[in-house]
Each structure stands twice: as structure tokens, then as C-alpha cells.
Amino acid sequence: MSQIFKSKNEPVWLKESHQMRSNRSVQIGKQSIDQLIKNGNPITYTTIAEQSKEIDPEGKGIHPNTIRTNSELYEYYKQHSKTYKQKKNSKNTVFNHSISREDLEFSKIKPSRNPDNLRRKYMKLTKEELVQRLILAEEYIAENNTKWVTSFFESFK
Template structure:
């Protein structure tokens, strides 16, 4: 036998408890956001939740999901967060970890590859990933130039 929840039978103490907890979350969340602004730290769900544990007299703090679900707190968060409005280049970003010479095989790049596909692939990468890839490519070129010059002069001996 299943029991259905009826809003008419909702206890009054439950509404009061919910209202009290909601206002506590708003108060602690706003204090956390204000302190992060003063410090100059980024305002993200995680940083707010971490700082709220320090601010909260009970030591509980608030959960990151509380920021999303509490309308007042979410509006306050959106007003002050710079990361809220940022858009990632792509949700299905192919980058997974740091780039090293081992996982980029420059020697396998073909000169007759499809440039449009390559361009699309690079547009999906973030600026940081592109810079890292460019640095690795320059290192690869410099190493191979050194090897080529060395072997060229050794061939005259």
C-alpha cells in the first residue's frame, strides 16, 4: 500500500522549518559571497560552499546545490558571479588532461590532411590548451632542427 502526500495535510511546523532553513541559507550564502568579493576570489558554487562552513556558527555551511535551488540566493549569486555567465567552447571538449609530447604524435601529422577538420578541432580547444599545444609543437620543431643540423654536419666527416 503506497501513501500519497497531500498538501492539505502538510504540518505547519514543516513550513516554518523550511522557511527558517531557507532564510539561514540565504543569510550564510550572501555573507560568503560578500567575503569572496572583498577577498577578490572567484564566486563559484564550490567557493561559496567552502567559505560558508567557516562562516556558519554551526559549522555546517550550505551545499552547492542549495545555491541553485534557493531562488533568492541564486539571484544574488548571478549578480556577483563572473563565472556564471561564461560559456565553454564546447560541452564535448576532446581535451582530457595535460598535453605532453607523448600523447601528441607530431611525426604522424600528414601534410595532406583536411584543414577544415583540423580547424574545427582546434576551435573546440580552450585558449590555454592551444597555447600548451603551440609550445609543445615549437619544442618538437626545435629538437628536430637540432637533430637535423647535427646529422647534416656529421655527414661531412
Template sequence: MSHTFNSTNNRPWLKESHQKRSNRSVEIGKQSIDLLLKKGESVTYTNVGDISREIDPEGKGIHPNTIRTNEQLYEYYKQHSLTYKQKENSKNSKTPLNNDIDIDFRKVKPNRNVENAQRKYMKLSKKELVQRLILAEQYIAENNTKWVANHFEMFK
């Protein structure tokens, strides 16, 4: 037996109630964001939810997830949130992968600080790590071939 989700389209008597709640969320959310900006605090989902409880006449406020699900409020949030902009900028600032750039593995020192190397690798994306691993394997394979060829030449 499968259950189907009944949307508000099948219940026209709920449309008015949903619209009221949505409008209330937008109003309280915008007021909360404006108040945070006035206070000089960061506009985050949590901060908006906390402030909304303080300014809501009913004392309920809005849930942080309401910001994500309400399109009007989410757009307003994106315009004023620095953390949202930082997140977007960090996505765009990642260096693109270049297959042309070979890493010079000869410069890797055996006595390097492993913690620093680990910290550096933790900042890389999964694709960048895979690319780096493939390049390292190719470098090792090429050097093994050269080493075997040199040893073979020495025995002739």
C-alpha cells in the same frame, strides 16, 4: 501502489522550519559571496560552499546545490559570479549555422595536421558537425557524378 510526494503545503507545521532554513541559507550564502569578492577569489558553487563552512557559527555551512535550489540566493550568485557569466556568454557567442555558406572542400589538404582538425571539430556543436557532414557528403556525391560523367565521355 503509487507513492505521492507530500509537500510542505500538506504540512503547515513545517512551513516555519523551512522558512528559517531558507533564510539562514540566504544569509550565509550572501555573506560567503561577499567575502569571496572581498578576497578577490572567484565566486563558484564550490567556493561558496567552502567559505560558508568557515563563517557559519554552527560550522555546517551550505551545500553548493542549495545555491541552485534557493531562488534568492541563486539570483545573488548570478549577479556576482564571473564563471556563471562566462558560461552564459559562451552560449551566446557560438556562431549561428548558415546553410548559405558552403565550405570549399577543395582547399582541404591531404597532408594537414589531423590533431589540429580534430581539436577544431571538438569545439563545434552537434548541429554544426551534422551540417558539416551533410555538406561534405553532398560535395563527394557531386564530384563522383562529375567523375563518372567525365569517364563516360572519354570512352565515347
């Protein structure tokens, strides 16, 4: 069980100290990001932390978690980081590849599939992928209908 200490006398010096450290982190972080951009290096938490040690007069630098927790520095990081943008953009992307007849084996599809899972799977596909899949399904159905009709009439001979 955790207890929260509530004091009526909040120390002003603590807020001032925290604000000074926060401002120092923002300043060093922004300088590090600018230096990385100038050198053409990728903007990641690790590279910022390493660069900050070189820039910091004290040699301490900033911790990678400081970038995440300091809102002003985090916004500056998001503006300049290509890896952040890639990660953000790759969340909803589906790998676009053309579907061939060999990839889809319609004869192995079971009739007792879960419709919710199937719907979720199809919702992830792009419009082009759905159209391609529908065309292949119709071709498969048409070929099998032709085979069935042919075998049905051959059975009467």
C-alpha cells in the same frame, strides 16, 4: 510507481522550519559571496560552500546544490559570479579565426553533401568568416577556370 501523499492537515511547523532554513541559507550564502568578493576570490558553487563553513556559527555551511535550488540565493550568485557569465556567454560563441586557403581544400569537397548539415555549419559562422570563405571560393573558381581555358586551347594546338 510513485505515490503522492496528500494530507488535508499540512503541518504548519514544517513550513516554518523550511522557511527558517531557507532564510539561513540565503543569509549565509550572501555573506559568503560578499566575503569572496572582498578577498578577490572567484565566485563558484564550491568556493561559496567552503566559505560558508567558515562563516556559519554552527560550522555546517551550505551545500553547493542549495545555491542552485534557492531562487533568491541563485539570483544573487548570478549577479556576482564571473564564471556563470562566462559559461552563459560561451554557449553561442564561435571561435573567431581567419580562414586561409590552406585551411580550405575546395578540391576535396564532395557534391553529395547534406544541405541541412551544411546550412547549419554556415549559420554558426560570423559574417566576416562567411565573406572570407566566399572570397577564397571565388578565387579558387577563377584560377580553375583559367587553368581549364588554358588547357582547352592548348589541346587545339
